[in-house]
Amino acid sequence: MTSGNLLTDTPELYELRxxxxxxxxxxxAESVLNRYGAGLAVLDLGCGTGRDAQWLHxxxxxxxxxxxxxxxxxxxxxxxxxxPDYRPGDMRDFDLGRRFDAALCLDSAxxxxxxxxxxxDFLTCCRRHLAPGGLLIAEMRNGAFFLGRTELLDAPxxxxxxxxxxxxxxxxxxxxxxxAQLLRRTRIWRSDDGSPPTEQHSAWRLLFPQxxxxxxxxxxxxxxxxxxxxxxRTEPAWTQGAAPAASTHSDRLHLVxxxxxxxxxxxx
Ligand SMILES: C[S@@+](CC[C@H](N)C(=O)[O-])C[C@H]1O[C@@H](n2cnc3c(N)ncnc32)[C@H](O)[C@@H]1O
Numbered sequence: 577m578t579s580g581n582l583l584t585d586t587p588e589l590y591e592l593r594x595x596x597x598x599x600x601x602x603x604x605a606e607s608v609l610n611r612y613g614a615g616l617a618v619l620d621l622g623c624g625t626g627r628d629a630q631w632l633h634x635x636x637x638x639x640x641x642x643x644x645x646x647x648x649x650x651x652x653x654x655x656x657x658x659x660p661d662y663r664p665g666d667m668r669d670f671d672l673g674r675r676f677d678a679a680l681c682l683d684s685a686x687x688x689x690x691x692x693x694x695x696x697d698f699l700t701c702c703r704r705h706l707a708p709g710g711l712l713i714a715e716m717r718n719g720a721f722f723l724g725r726t727e728l729l730d731a732p733x734x735x736x737x738x739x740x741x742x743x744x745x746x747x748x749x750x751x752x753x754x755x756a757q758l759l760r761r762t763r764i765w766r767s768d769d770g771s772p773p774t775e776q777h778s779a780w781r782l783l784f785p786q787x788x789x790x791x792x793x794x795x796x797x798x799x800x801x802x803x804x805x806x807x808x809r810t811e812p813a814w815t816q817g818a819a820p821a822a823s824t825h826s827d828r829l830h831l832v833x834x835x836x837x838x839x840x841x842x843x844x
Contacts, residue, residue, distance in 0.1 A: 581776055582744070582765050587625045587652035589744065593737045594683075601808040602631035605680055605713060607816065608832055609636075612800060614711050615677030619643065620660070621667045621702075622685025626653025629660040643670060668697035671704075678711040683809070686714050687780035690758060695781070699795035706835045712797060715807055717759065718829035719782030722752060728827070742769045757782045785824045788831065796837030803830050 583590040596602075605628060609618065616639050620629045623642030626649075632638040640660035644650055645667070653662045663672060667681070668689060679702050689695045702712055722728075729750050736745045747764045758779040766773045789799050804826035806814040820830070 581778055582746075582763075582774070584624075584646050585648050586739075587649050589737055589739055591625055591627065592739055593735070596627065596808070599627070599631045599635075600813060601682055601715070602628040602635075603816065604715070604808040604814050605682065606632060606636045606638075608713050609638075609678055609711070612711055612832060612834070615707070617641075617674075617676040617678075617707075619672070619676040619679045619705060621679055621681045621698075622683075622688065623653060623660075623662065624649050624683070624685070626657035626660060626662060628680070628682060629653065629662075630657035633659040641672065641676070643667060643672070668694050668701065670701055674705070675707045676705055676710060677707055678713060679706060681712070681714040681716075684716040684780055687716050687759075687783065690756070690779060690781050695791055696795075699791060699797070703795055703797075703835060703838065708835065708838050710835045711800075712792075712831070712833045712835070714829075714831040715809070716783070716829050716831075717780060718804055718824065718827055719757065719759075719784045719787075720824055720829075721804075721827040722759070722782060742767055752782070753779070783829070785829065788829075792831075792833050796835055796839065797833040798836045799831070799833050801830065801832040804828055805830075 618632060618638045618640050620642040623629045623644050626642055629640045629642040633640045642653060642660045642662045643665045650662050650664055689698045732747055732749045734747050736743050744765055744767045749762045751760055753760050759782055761778045763776050764773055785802055792799055801820055803820040804824050805821050806818045807828050807830045808814055810828050
């Protein structure tokens with residue numbers, strides 16, 4: 577089974593295209609876990625290649641479980657980033673039969689929850705898997721960035737990545753589906769090995785800070801921090817000890833929320 581997304585289906589290519597040689601994403605997550613006093617048990621939702629999960633397991637001594645819906649990503653994680661317990665699953669509907677001290681959802685994985693129902697289901701699953709006082713830590717695109725800004729939408733973008741001597745060139749167009757609050761992407765891949773071009777479609781929910789606060793409160797979470805920078809994917813990037821800004825207008829959003837009300841909820 578494939579996801580119809582070349583980078584998700586070819587995790588080596590994902591790591592080449594989005595390198596993180598200093599493990600900045602995992603180190604940022606660890607700094608947040610530390611800062612808010614999280615216990616050792618961590619669930620990485622949409623763990624992808626497993627590189628963050630493994631770093632947290634190996635270098636921070638955490639008990640990490642990674643969950644992802646992509647069989648290719650899970651295969652890659654178990655082979656190249658062993659250590660954590662990797663599980664197949666949908667972040668909107670899973671039951672691991674245990675609780676964690678924190679749930680991570682990095683690099684916009686949360687934005688694969690497209691509808692309000694998806695978001696409710698995701699938060700319901702998080703609540704069921706977090707110990708009282710557990711943390712939800714997410715890092716993602718910021719929907720509010722697109723209010724009054726079109727620079728990411730105006731011009732198609734071309735990138736290239738080479739693996740095993742073959743160069744894969746992507747031509748990416750982004751646009752906004754306003755009614756659905758989705759950032760939609762069409763990406764055409766061309767490879768210099770003679771294979772025919774492929775066109776792929778992806779979408780991310782555009783979540784706004786106030787909307788996120790409302791959803792989290794409705795699911796029993798208290799927002800401890802919500803800010804745009806610095807983070808592992810901001811420019812300039814986060815460095816150890818860097819303080820969060822008091823703003824939410826740049827292109828990334830960083831969320832830290834604590835589960836304070838564990839009573840069962842059926843949604844807002
Ligand atoms: C952009 S990648 C991020 C991977 C990783 N968190 C990172 O920061 O490198 C998004 C990941 O979410 C996974 N994903 C997408 N929808 C999902 C869902 N409904 N349940 C679980 N995983 C999902 C994809 O397979 C992919 O590995």
